[in-house]
Amino acid sequence: xxxxxxxxxxxxxxxxxxxxxxxxxxxxxxxxxxxxxxxxxxxxxxxxxxxxxxxxxxxxxxxxxxxxxxxxxxxxxxxxxxxxxxxxxxxxxxxxxxxxxxxxxxxxxxxxxxxxxxxxxxxxxxxxxxxxxxxxxxxxxxxxxxxxxxxxxxxxxxxxxxxxxxxxxxxxxxxxxxxxxxxxxxxxxxxxxxxxxxxxxxxxxxxxxxxxxxxxxxxxxxxxxxxxxxxxxxxxxxxxxxxxxxxxxxxxxxxxxxxxxxxxxxxxxxxxxxxxxxxxxxxxxxxxxxxxxxxxxxxxxxxxxxxxxxxxxxxxxxxxx
Numbered sequence: 001x002x003x004x005x006x007x008x009x010x011x012x013x014x015x016x017x018x019x020x021x022x023x024x025x026x027x028x029x030x031x032x033x034x035x036x037x038x039x040x041x042x043x044x045x046x047x048x049x050x051x052x053x054x055x056x057x058x059x060x061x062x063x064x065x066x067x068x069x070x071x072x073x074x075x076x077x078x079x080x081x082x083x084x085x086x087x088x089x090x091x092x093x094x095x096x097x098x099x100x101x102x103x104x105x106x107x108x109x110x111x112x113x114x115x116x117x118x119x120x121x122x123x124x125x126x127x128x129x130x131x132x133x134x135x136x137x138x139x140x141x142x143x144x145x146x147x148x149x150x151x152x153x154x155x156x157x158x159x160x161x162x163x164x165x166x167x168x169x170x171x172x173x174x175x176x177x178x179x180x181x182x183x184x185x186x187x188x189x190x191x192x193x194x195x196x197x198x199x200x201x202x203x204x205x206x207x208x209x210x211x212x213x214x215x216x217x218x219x220x221x222x223x224x225x226x227x228x229x230x231x232x233x234x235x236x237x238x239x240x241x242x243x244x245x246x247x248x249x250x251x252x253x254x255x256x257x258x259x260x261x262x263x264x265x266x267x268x269x270x271x272x273x274x275x276x277x278x279x280x281x282x283x284x285x286x287x288x289x290x291x292x293x294x295x296x297x298x299x300x301x302x303x304x305x306x307x308x309x310x311x312x313x314x315x316x317x318x319x320x321x
Contacts, residue, residue, distance in 0.1 A: 002056040006033040014056055017064045018044060049240045049274035059276065066107055076132035078114040088113070089241040091132055094140045095120055096152025104154050105243035106279050152243065158284075159246050162318040169311055170197035175215040177225035177277065178204045181293060186226055188304035196308055208277030216282050222251070223285035224307070225277055228293045233263050236287045238279060239272015247284030251314045255288060258310040262302050265291065 002014055011033045015025045018040045028036040038054040045052045048063045056064075062084075069085035076088055089107035095116045096102055103112035114130050121128045124139045174193055178186040186202045193200040203214045208225075215223045235255050237248030252270040260267030268288070278285050290303075 002033060002061075004033050004035070004038045004054065007031055011037065014061075014064070015040075017068060021064070021067045049272060051275075063274075072134065072137050076109055076117075077130060078109055078111065083109040086241070091117070091140075093152060093242065096154055098140075098143065099153050101153045101157060103282075104158075104238065104245065105152060105241045106238075106274075107241060108280070155243065155246055162247050162284075165315075165318060167316050167318065168197065169193065169315055172198050172222065172315070173218060173220045174198050174200045174222045174224060174311070175211075175218060175220040176200060176202045177208075177211040177215070177223060177287075178202055179208070179211075179225070179227050180204070180206050181228050182226045182290075185290075185300050185303060188300045189224070189226070189307050192304040192308035193311060196312060198311070208275055209280055212277045212280035215285075216280075220281075220283050222311075223277070223281045223283055225285070225287035227287060227289045229289045229291060231289070231291070233259075233265050233268035233291045234289045235259075235268045235270045236273040236275060236278060236289070237270065238274070238281075238285060240274035240279065244272045245278075245284055248278070248286055250317065250320075251284055251310070252286045254310040254314040254317070255286060255307065258306040258313065259288070259303065262299060262306045263290070 002010060008031055012031045014033070015028070015030060015037060018025055018037070021044065023040045023043055025037040025040045028034040041056050041060065042052050042054045044064065045060055048067070050059055050063060066085040069087040071087050071090045073087055076083060076091060084107055086107060088109045089105050092102040092105045092107070092113055095113070096105065098120065100116040100120045101112065102116035103110060117132055117136070118128050118130050121136065124143070126135055126139060176186050176189050183202070183204065186204075190200040190202050201218065203211050205211050205214070211225065212223075235252040237252040238245040239249070249270070249272070256267045256270050275287060278287060
């Protein structure tokens with residue numbers, strides 16, 4: 001963890017990486033984590049959809065490393081663990097804009113990105129080796145992929161899949177994530193969803209990536225994360241690299257409307273973020289940051305019922321996604 005007051009080579013490295021993505025750390029001298037570096041870290045976190053605290057922890061550092069990769073800097077291929085970086089997000093955007101479904105634009109080279117790359121190579125007359133190198137980038141550039149297209153094919157397919165799905169929670173697999181300290185509320189939400197016919201399951205783990213892995217393994221239809229925070233209430237859905245999850249955004253909107261009358265501060269703000277659990281889940285996902293835990297003691301059932309109503313409203317409005 002790098003924070004204000006720290007000095008040394010790790011701070012020089014941090015400042016160099018921030019400069020590499022166009023964020024100035026002045027007036028701090030090289031190697032000093034002062035006011036300028038803290039402001040720069042905050043600006044980077046805000047731009048990348050991370051929690052903004054001015055501290056460079058593992059998530060912020062990992063995102064900085066990823067931001068340093070540009071299209072063509074390295075060979076891209078499917079590996080274990082998967083490669084991550086802004087160059088992969090650029091590849092996913094370009095493939096998606098051309099109609100090749102590389103999955104959501106998340107900067108992670110997974111199996112869907114591999115399949116889309118092979119499909120593109122085959123259609124472009126390239127060697128189908130599932131490796132994105134100079135020849136693939138040259139073909140992408142030549143074909144004029146619209147990298148800034150706001151609706152890549154994955155977004156279209158997510159919308160269509162929701163529109164074709166039943167307008168009911170009956171049989172829908174919903175994973176409720178509890179990062180810790182909200183087991184009673186998570187269980188109340190589980191019961192409220194079960195009353196509506198959903199197959200709801202609580203997953204308790206402090207790590208978002210671990211929760212995402214479990215939700216993916218269960219082939220959940222929806223992920224709902226519950227988090228207690230010291231700040232204001234907010235609801236996050238996946239949004240990064242110019243892409244957002246249509247299903248996640250509409251679920252966040254439905255939850256904000258229903259939770260507003262129950263929460264002390266009114267309707268929570270919604271925002272697109274790139275939190276690990278949102279980035280790594282393969283289904284519409286949201287994280288509800290519900291503020292300090294004390295209201296849950298007296299309003300747990302009311303909150304749970306509001307979540308149930310929001311889920312009902314969400315599935316009944318798929319035609320408007």
